[in-house]
Amino acid sequence: MKRTILSIALALCVGCAFAQSNAFAKLADIKGVEHVNINKTMLNLAAKSGGDFEFSDDLSLEGMSGDMLKKLENISIYNCEEKEGAEAMGIQVSGIVSGRGWEPLVVGSEDGERMKICQFKKGKKSTIAIFHEEEGESSLIILEGKLDFKKLIEAQMK
Numbered sequence: 001m002k003r004t005i006l007s008i009a010l011a012l013c014v015g016c017a018f019a020q021s022n023a024f025a026k027l028a029d030i031k032g033v034e035h036v037n038i039n040k041t042m043l044n045l046a047a048k049s050g051g052d053f054e055f056s057d058d059l060s061l062e063g064m065s066g067d068m069l070k071k072l073e074n075i076s077i078y079n080c081e082e083k084e085g086a087e088a089m090g091i092q093v094s095g096i097v098s099g100r101g102w103e104p105l106v107v108g109s110e111d112g113e114r115m116k117i118c119q120f121k122k123g124k125k126s127t128i129a130i131f132h133e134e135e136g137e138s139s140l141i142i143l144e145g146k147l148d149f150k151k152l153i154e155a156q157m158k
Contacts, residue, residue: 023096024129024142027078030092032085038075072145073125083136090138093131102129105149119149 028035038046047069080086097104097118106117113134120127128143
């Protein structure tokens with residue numbers, strides 16, 4: 001009986017972790033959304049190269065190769081430059097990051113541009129969602145791994 005209960009609990013934990021990644025994966029099905037995924041192997045190669053990591057105008061990890069990149073397990077980038085797709089993407093992302101366990105870290109709006117950074121922590125692992133939208137365009141960067149968002153920002157400020 002104890003094994004059965006333990007097995008069910010483990011399955012639920014794995015299911016919850018998978019649901020976080022799976023929720024964002026559905027964004028790629030929106031018309032006009034382009035998706036790029038960078039896995040652990042590619043991140044390790046980038047860490048060894050010693051270069052800067054630039055995803056878009058929204059996020060550049062300058063001088064963060066090495067230790068910081070080694071802490072990342074996955075990076076997913078979603079981008080849409082079509083008005084309808086960008087609006088649909090915004091609605092879905094808002095629904096995801098407004099859910100249980102998500103903590104808004106930065107929310108800002110200026111001249112029609114909006115930026116929202118949220119974090120979901122589960123033990124030592126965290127998922128950071130960086131969402132940016134402006135006139136008919138939106139982009140989302142998902143960083144997954146053993147990250148400390150505060151250290152990530154401090155490194156960018158230097």
